[in-house]
Amino acid sequence: MEQQSSTSSVQASPSLEDVMRLLKGNTDSQRLAGLLLVTKFFDKNDKPTILAVYNAVGSTFLHRLLLTGMGKGGGGANIDNADRHAYLQLSVTILASFARLPELAATHEMLSKIPLVLELMPNQSNLSLTEQCFEFLFLVTTAQEDGAMTFYRSGGMNVLASQMHAFPDGSHVMELTMKLVQFIISKLPAENVYLEHPVELSKMVSAIARQFARLHNALKFEALHLLSALLSSSYSGVLCSELQSLISDDWAVNLRIGVVDVLQNRVGPAEKLHALVVAQHAISIVGEDWLIGPTNLPDGHSSFPAERCILLVLESSRVEIAVLVNELAYLKYEASKNSHPDSETFLGTLRNLGVAFSLVERIIKLISKLGENEESNKAPIINDSTLIKMIGGLNETIGVDHGDRKGDDLLASVRVVGSYLAEAPPACNEKVKELLGYMLSVEGDEESSPFQSISFVLPLLCQITMDNDGCKLFASAGAFGAVVGFLISLIDSSDSSVDNIGTITLACDTILNFLLKRDQFRFTLENPCSVKLLQALVRWTASKSDLSMIMMASCICSLILDSTSEEALLRYPEFNADDLVALSLLMKRSLVTHGQDMMSGDENSEADLHEIVTSGYDSWAVRFPHIKQVVGR
Known part of the structure; x- marks a missing residue:
């Protein structure tokens, strides 16, 4: 019985020659039968067979079949919905198979199908058909010189935005859409994409953020990299404005959950930097309060406290600052020996350092804001020992030991340290004494004398000149002359x-505070x-x-x-x-x-x-x- 069944199965499988004769037949019914046999009996990854089918069926019949399936063919009105759907499914399946061959995906015939495939997608609820459509779109778009622009001009951004949120988490179709988004933003002018489609991009960010929060595989990191790229564009301001308006959406919570996942696990330094970049942009959009909140999914349970995110971001930023400042010092040293330094690496490291410093500064602002809220009875989210540990780490980054006094990286250090010390508890007074003179002397790369550093330290100087001990330090550190020079420059800047x-x-x-107390310690004017x-x-x-x-x-x-x-x-x-x-x-x-x-x-x-x-x-x-x-x- 088993042998007879096997023999019957073999006899039922048509040969490739039989299929080719049908595909080359004189009637549409013959070609249709041939395509059905191809999808039923042949491997979709069998490249020689797919190429032979493509050469046999020709582009005209497949184009007419697709139009008929969409209800746009000449005889489409006489075909019932079930047959029309079958034709559509068949044509899309064959197109997707053709697109898997790079040499076919790169043809003009395949490129011309992008607008039609995008047109049929909004009316489809079949996930399998949708996945094949996106597979075709991705393969053809990425294989063509004009693929990205054709996809974009044919309404591709609207289709992505309207469908991504409905796809299952971690599904192949979600992966395809994310790759399409990545390709589009990397190939097309950012000013066009961001300024013309801010609403669509915000919906994409929301869908990608969900993957970032929920997944625990390689696709999670693809989502991380894509979010970092989308939010870091110099044209992302309109996107951020749209995200601010998505009040009821959980995209911000998903970003926090994803960032915490990355920072608390053993991942590569590049992934941690991307997570910090995402955190920086989330804070820029919704404010510093984003750092405090739930770190678990709505349907999950977490034993982590609400301040888990802020502690992880704080510690990760502090570590990155130490590492990146050392990298910059090495790059500067190499540049001094080499007439052709790697400027791209240097600028990239400087940008990453800026992200870490920005996060620490935002955390300082949050701590200050919470401290000023006298009506709140909440326990402190970060204790003094943690903050002193942070400032100790920052102390190491600003070059006191090796005497460097020029560089935008050092300026960034001064800005963060100055911000913290202006709000510092009394336990950090010794740090002020150690660092004040140095901070007032730091110059930016384009400065001939300290200016921005004094601007960054000015809130601290105003604080310390409120008491006698602070005024003595102000005088001994040479701060009076520094602030006077800074003030004169500001007045003359017009x-x-x-x-x-x-x-x-x-x-x-600051000057007035100091002058009112100068008689208590000898200081000549x-x-x-x-x-x-x-x-x-x-x-x-x-x-x-x-x-x-x-x-x-x-x-x-x-x-x-x-x-x-x-x-x-x-x-x-x-x-x-x-x-x-x-x-x-x-x-x-x-x-x-x-x-x-x-x-x-x-x-x-x-x-x-x-x-x-x-x-x-x-x-x-x-x-x-x-x-x-x-x-x-």
Whole structure:
């Protein structure tokens, strides 16, 4: 019986010659029968057979069969739905088989089918058919010089966005769609893809984020790399805006779950860096609070606390900073010996370092924000010992031991350390003493003198000048001259932006804090630095009508004048009679204006400044006869 069954089966299998005769037949029914036999009895990966079938059937019949299956053929109206679906399934199966041969996928005939295949897909619910469609699209699109653009112009982005969310996690069809997305964004101009399809890209990110969270195989890392690429584009701003609007979507939670999975397991350094990049962009989109939250899937159970993510990102960033700074030091050393350094490697390492520093800075901001929330009774998410460990690691990165003082990587270190120390607990006061002078001396690659480093440290300087010990450190570290020089540069920059005005005000606050306490530790103001500050403040207020700015500048000037005399001031070559006239007018303006306008809103603070000006004037006016004459009191 078994032998008879086997013989019958063999006899039922047609030979390739029989199939070829049918495919080359004179009627459509013969060709249709031949294609059905091909799909039923022959291996879809048998390349010689597939090539023979392609040459035998020709492109015209297959094109008509596809149109008929779509209901667009000439006789399509007379065919019932079941037959039409069968024709569609057959034509797509044959097309997908043809596309598996690179030489066929690269033909114009296959390229011309991309618009038709994309057109039929929105109306299909059959997963098997959809998978074959995407297999065809991927193979042909990637095999053609114009494949990516044809796919894009034929509505491919809309099809991807509308279907990816419905595919089973980890399925082959999901893998195909992710590869298509990767190919499109790598081949086409980013400005076109991102600016024309932000909504579609946001839906793709959501679908890919789900794979990143749920899978535990190689496809998880493909999802990670794709998310990193999508979010890192210089044109991704519109995409990020769309993601912000997906409030009810769980894409952000999925990103957090995936990032935690990667960072807490043994994976390669490249994968950890990609995870940190994804974390950085997630925080940029939804804020620092993203770092704290559930790290398990809705249908799963996790014993990890809500702060698991922030602790992992913090520690991973700290490790990466140490590693990357060493790499940069080595690359700089090699570049000094080689006239042709590897600039791509250097810039890539610098970018990665920027990601790690950015994450640490965002964590510092989150900690500060939580600390300021007096209404919250939650336990601290990170204890002081963890933070001190972090700052200790950062201390190693900024080059104190080997004395480097120039480089954008060092500037990034100063920015992060300065941000933390401005919010630091008292336990880190020793770190301020160790690092302040160094941080004030760091220059960027394009700077001839420190500027950005002082900007980064300014919040810290304003904090420490609020008490006597901090002012002593401020003086001993040379911070007064550094901040004065920085302030003068800002005033002379002609930048009237809100950020710049805010920075000038912060610098003035710092200088004022220091000057009010300088009598408690011997610090002389009789130097060119103070004279230049007087001139700069006069220039700054000359065209200003904001009373708070006028009072702040006058207050600083009054404190400086209290340490000198008109005769001594005029001995400085850079200070002349015109400067004295302008300074006199500023003092008069501050004294007279306050009496005319009681300054609603900021009355108390400006009244305090006015008190400093008037008490100072009463003290030094006798030594400045010209100013006294102009003021008239």
